[in-house]
Amino acid sequence: MFEHIERVPGDAILGLIEAFKKDTNPQKVDLGVGVYRDAHGNTPVMRAVKEAEARLLSNETTKTYIGSHGAPAYGGVVLPMVLGASSPVLEANRASATQSPGGTGALRLAADFIATQLPDRGIWVSDPTWPNHHGIFTAAGIELHKYPYVDPDNRLDFDGMLGALKKIPEGDVVVLHACCHNPTGFDLSKSQWQQVLEVVKERQLLPLIDFAYQGFGEGLDEDAYGVRLFAEQLDEVIITSSCSKNFGIYCERTGCLIMVAKDAEQMENIRSQVAIVARENYSNPPAHGGAIVSEILHDAELSAMWREELTEMRDRINTLRRDFVEALKPYGLDEKYACVAEQRGMFSYTGLTPEQVDRLRDEFGIYMVRSGRANVAGFSQENLPYLAKAIAAVND
Ligand code: LMR
Secondary structure (H helix, E strand, O other): OOOOOOOOOOOOOOHHHHHHHHOOOOOOEEOOOOOOOOOOOOOOOOHHHHHHHHHHHHHOOOOOOOOOOOOHHHHHHHHHHHHOOOOHHHHOOOEEEEEEOHHHHHHHHHHHHHHHHOOOOOEEEEEOOOHHHHHHHHHOOOOEEEEEOEOOOOOEOHHHHHHHHOOOOOOOEEEEEOOOOOOOOOOOOHHHHHHHHHHHHHHOOEEEEEEOOOOOOOOOOHHHHHHHHHHHHOOOEEEEEEOOOOOOOHHHOOEEEEEEOOOHHHHHHHHHHHHHHHHHHOOOOOOHHHHHHHHHHOOHHHHHHHHHHHHHHHHHHHHHHHHHHHHOHHHOOOOOOOHHHHOOOOEEEOOOOHHHHHHHHHHHOEEOOOOOEEEHHHOOOOOHHHHHHHHHHHOO
């Protein structure tokens, strides 16, 4: 029965975790999977999360199911975090929140919703995008297309992007990254968001905004600029949010599918359909991560602590970006890699070729995705001189 089944290579990003573990080079550097690292290379539990968990443990009274939409208290704090505390969208009761197993779970819910409720629509992703976007939308049976995002000189190709969006068939779905574009780190400016909005309106496209890194770019509210603009200006928007990175609760699988509809009546119709999609996928989401987030955001003291820790993480990454470029100066490579200081979020599309990435791994024990995407949080004051030397060697 199983004879014909072939072995396939594992996931290119997750595979780096294992490959890195096996490497015995004492100077090895992990710039692979998108998890935050502190100056010691650890991914610590945030202090606010630890405190919230202690409170939850002593106050928890049941482990009963939380329902297909998840805990109302979680949706109640994620909606204002994403859409803004005084959002007219929330005022009009146009947005519905469904707790999901991570941002990936939210994307899969969105994909299944599109496949069942809006059949025959194509979906358009940036080229490049997070590789799992391809897997998720294709698995749901949606036809996938690409629009350009970077040019051959490794710069944001906004003209190419806008030109391609103008040609998308009316009614198709366009996937946008709210901030901290994965894998490139190139984000849209306010005026570019505005221009994309005009095209989306003109072509009557349905935007699906992936919001996995809120707070890692410029700030919690700043990073939500495009999301809030679209939700306020359009009748329909799909948003997939994640708390994996900004709360550092990767393994708790904590995300949210936010469906914005024209009015409260349509929102309830859509919400009823999303409940079915969730039920058919996994029934109820896991509760713990959502409980941590609501415990923190319902408490002023914990909220302040969490915001402070998030700011520390963001500032550390942005400082390392500048220090990386500085470390390349003695090799005359600072201009070539100046983009790293301009990009935002956890990732940088460095412009390193797959062959250079292979050499960095084999000769220096430096691990990153073959596309040349580096997790900037893996840089440290200690490893920057080594990284710069290695990059200079593969540029020779
Ligand atoms: C990444 O892109 O590295 C992260 O989003 C983790 C993942 O699941 O790929």
